[in-house]
Structure formats: C-alpha cells, structure tokens
Amino acid sequence: MVRNLLGVGFVVLFSTAAWAAEPTDILARAKAASGGAAWDAIHSARTRVTLKLGGLSGTAESLDDVRRPRFVDHFELGPMKGAQGFDGTTVWSQDSSGQVRTEEGEDERLGTVNDAYRRALAFWYPERWPAQIEGVGERDDGGRRFHVIRITPRGGRPFELWIDAATFLPDRTVEEAAIETRTTFFSDYRAVGDLKIAHAARSTNGEERYDQLATVQSVEFNVAVAESAFARPAPPPPDFAITGGATSTTVPFELLNNHIYVNVTLDGKGPFRLLCDTGGANVVTPELAKELDLATEGALQGRGVGEKSEDVAVTKVGTVGIGDATISNQVFMVFPLGSLAAVEGVPIAGLVGYEVFKRFVVRLDYENSRLTLWLPTAFTYRGTGIEVPFKFNGHMPQVEGAIDGTPGRFDIDTGARNSLSILAPFAEKHGLRERYQAKVEAVTGWGVGGAARGVLTRGNVLRLGAVEVTTPVMELSLQTRGAFTDPYVAGNVGAGVLKRFNITFDYGNQRLIFERNVNDARRDAYDRSGLWLNLGGGGFEAVDVIAGGPGAEAGLAVGDTIVAVDGTPARELALPRLRDRFRTEAPGTAVKLLLLRDGERREVTLVLRDLV
Secondary structure (H helix, E strand, O other), X not given: OHHHHHHHHHHHHHOOOOOOOXXXXXXXXXXXXHOHHHHHHOOEEEEEEEEXXXXXXXXXXXXXXXXXXXXXXXXXXXXXXXXXXEOOOOEEEEOOOOOEEEOOOHHHHHHHHHHHHHHOOOOOOOOOOOEEEEEEEEEEEOOEEEEEEEEEEOOOOOEEEEEEOOOOOEEEEEEEOOOOEEEEEEEEEEEEXXXXXXXXXXXXXXXXXXXXXXXXXXXXXXXXXXHHHHOOOOOOOOOEEEHHHOOEEEEEOEXXXXXXXXXXXXXXXXXXXXXXXXXXXXEEOHHHHHHOOOOOEEEEEEOOOOOOOEEEEEEEEEEEEEOOEEEEEEEEEEOOOHHHHHHHOOOOOEEEOHHHHHHOEEEEEOOOOEEEEEOHHHOOOOOXXXXXXXXXXXOEEEEEEEEOOEEEEEEXXXXXXXXXXXXXXXXXXXXXXXXXXXXXXXXXXXXOOEEEEEEEEEOOEEEEOOEEEEOOEEEEEOOOOOHHHOOOOOEEEOHHHHOOEEEEEEOOOOEEEEEEOHHHHOOOOOOOOOEEEEEEOOEEEEEEEOOOOXXXXXXXXXXXXXEEEOOEEHHHOOHHHHHHHHHHOOOOOEEEEEEEEOOEEEEEEEEXXXXX
C-alpha cells in the first residue's frame, strides 16, 4: 500500500509514455509535449504532496536522484508515519515506531525496480536503466483514445503506459502486482518552469473506496542530494524492555486450532487473549478498542487468504505487555474479528506478531506450550538445532526450500493452522494437481476475507533450508483472489508442520532455529470427518461437507447444525477440542451426532477415516 502511494509522487512528475506505432517516435513526442530538452538538465527533485487514503489524510515528501536511480519517501498518514527507500541496490522500509527492515520479497523488489525505472526517466534515457519496450496499439476508454506501450525494465516486470493521443501527456500506468492490478491515473497538468507536471494522481486496484489520492503541493528540481539520504536508517532507540533487569521472560500459551494464543496487556489493562502470528500486524477488535477508550480513524483495505476485502481502522496503544516484556507506542489495526471467532470457536480480542518478533528473540516451545522472549543483546544459542536463514517477505519470514524436489520460496506462518498450503500459481505452474492425483476438494482455511478452498493431497518431503519434514499434508490452493494467488511464493508453512519443532525466531539476524520435538514422531493428519465446522446458532454449523467424505456418507449437508456429539450438548463442547478429536482419533472411530435441519432433529453416525 505505502510504496504504491508514495511512488505516485514522482510518477506524477516524471512517468511519461512510449506508445503504439514506433515507440521511440512517440516517446520523443511525449518528451516534447511535457518539456522537451528542459528534461535533460534535471538531475534531482524534491516533491511534497498531500495524501488521502481510506478516510485518512496526511502528507509525504519524496527525494529522487534521477541519474543514479535512487529515491526516498517519508510520509505521515493519520496515526501512521514512516519511510521507504532504494539506494540503487537495497530496498528498505521504516515503520511508525522507527523499526527498519530490508524488503526482500519478490513482489516488493520487482515493484521497486519499476518505480526506480520510471523515476529515472529511463524511457527517455535508457543508459540509466535498460528495458524492453513494445508497442501495444491504440485503445479507447471513456470517449478518449490512447497510445499504449508495454515496458519491462531489466530486473523488473511488465507495466503499461497510456498516453492521451490528443495531448501526448501521460494518462495512466497499469501494473500487475502479486495479488492485484494497480492503475494510477494522472491529471491536473500545470507548468513548473519549462516543464509540464501532473499535480494529481489516483491509484486504484479496482475497489474504489480504497483509492489512494495524491495532490502535488510543491516541486523543486536540481536540489542538493546527500549520499546518506538514501541509506537504510539506523535502528531507533529501544522502545521495548523486560522489567526487573531480566534478560528474558517466559509465558504459557494455548494451542487452539493449531493457533497460538497468549495473554497480553494493553495500556495496563487485561490480560486479553490474542492470537500470535509471526507475520501479523497488531490488531484489536472494535469492542476492545472501545473498552480501552482508543480513538480510531480510517477505513483501510484489509486482505488475507479469503477473496473479499475488509475495512480496517487505525489506532495507537501506549503499552503492550507479554509476561515481563513491554513495548511502547504501538500502532494497531482495528478490525472486527467476530466472523473469525465463529471459525475459531473461541473469542478473539486481537492479534500480535511481527512487532514482537522484530524486537525480541522469540522461542516457541510447541512441546510444552511456552513462549520465551529474550533481549537480542542477551541471546546466545548453544543448542543443536538446525539454523535456517530467511528473508523478509513483507512482515513474514520466508525461506528457500522445496517440495518433493521442486524448489520455491516458503513463508513461515504461525498464524496458519494448516501444515502446508501450496499457492495457486505455483501449483498450476508445476502441474501439482496432476502429479499428486489430488481430487479431494474442500474448505482448507479461513481468514480475513473469508474461506479458502483447496485440493487435498500429501507430499513426501518438504525441505526448509536444511530441515526436512516428511509426509506433510498439503492443500493446493484454488483461490482466484487474495494472498494465496501470489505468483512469487511457492507455499505457506503453517503450524501443522511448525509444531513438530521448537523454533527460535531471531529476526535481528534473520535466522530460524529448528529443534525437533516429540510431535515429529507423529504422522501428519488431516481432519478425518470431512467437515468444516464453525460456531452457529445453537451448535456447530457445517459450512463445508467434502463430497464422498465421512460427513457426506453420514448424511450431513451444508447448513446442518450439530447440536450434540455422543450425547453431549454442543454448548458444553469446545469447537477446537472437537476438531482435535476428528483429526487425531483413529480411523474407524464412530461418533454419534445429533443434527438440526429445517427445525427437525435426527441422529447420524459419523465414521472417521483418512482423506489423504
């Protein structure tokens, strides 16, 4: 979101076009229409803009070194602020608390290459950044005609530039990113000296309420450029501590639905049960925000494994506490988790993850359900575990690995209940459905945006760095929108695999340390009922019934409500424990279910069996 938003600033100024017919001829006409030879003298620019996004307002400032493609953007948007930059080699970002991260995900890298190419005016000065330029032809839109070309910068990905056939001024860029196609429209051209500059830009992914708007307030050309301006910033002063002079703190956690829940205090109140997710943002529900008297604002776009977007507000929390550890002045997303509470079967007050993992060395002891936080300066590893280096894919740790010899990049996600989810583009590219003869289709996950569907199968060996995991259950995603359509990621590794280890997350040194535990001796199992159950009125609602599975054979249908299990009323049962039972009890186990359908009750017998 932020890179697209701040990239607008300089794209508004400099992103012009090459078009149908002979692209080089049209490029020359575009240059002439917007300033001609006056561009030749430009070597740097400082741009100040106002921003509007999701009900939030703010400002941004961009500094660009045009001849040595480098840039840095600083922004303030509601309660959020930060920066992002490219020094010619490294992409980095800085969040509201000053924490800095090198951006190494493929989507971010390719997007930044394209930004740098456009900001360098490389379509006019190819010696600055080579690219393949192709004429696409003419297109009509809204009663206007446009010349369109496709440009693929070296090391980047294709994007289109549209230019108005009447004025030869740029009208838009179109770029297909990992999970969306983003179009940026340029308008309100005004003279700045001898140059003609667009002073307004609107960036959209097709969901209008989340459009990003930028309005140029001032432009200065040929400003002084310091080498240090583009460098990754130094780490901020610590905003975290462990009380009493201790160097570590250990707290218990609950493992429910393969999700980690910890008790967390917020502004000294609580504790509240929050889900712990390696790559997740800080989140509280609107109900908890109200209880804490937190001021909220905005309606940003929230997306996850589901195919729908959700509105997300923003707030700030003064103090976050886990055991004896504290973190100060944190930005939190405010998001209604009621639908996810129905999925989980337990109330969810919010989520913590990346912000905790970024500051402390974190050990998840899945064997004993304990979470330990160390001050990074006090941590030394002396065990016999296997170290696996990782890169940051946004907030998520991502490792190089392979599934049955097919290499790829795998996100490590404690917030995923599954074992291994293979993303749809990777599965299609490598013909995995055919290779594994996968035929069992089901709801395989649920998150922000709703349910996720996939086809179930089982792999032989999953490799994560030097770690090998045998016979993991896999879901080959069938999603057409959302996080599982990212073509740059092979798969998402969830707690079904991770809990076979006690894992140390050392974000400062970008390494994971895997120690096998007693769970590793247990064969990975998938739910043996053939049902996806959520909490519903009066019991457990069947929202998915696998065709030909045990549930279907017992006579269950989507919409049925289970009101009792083996004679015990559903209100006296915990849904996570029932799921554990369906996954872990032996094939052949018979379970008596009392169903409610259209006001009538009937009893059926469910016989558990393996589906993969």
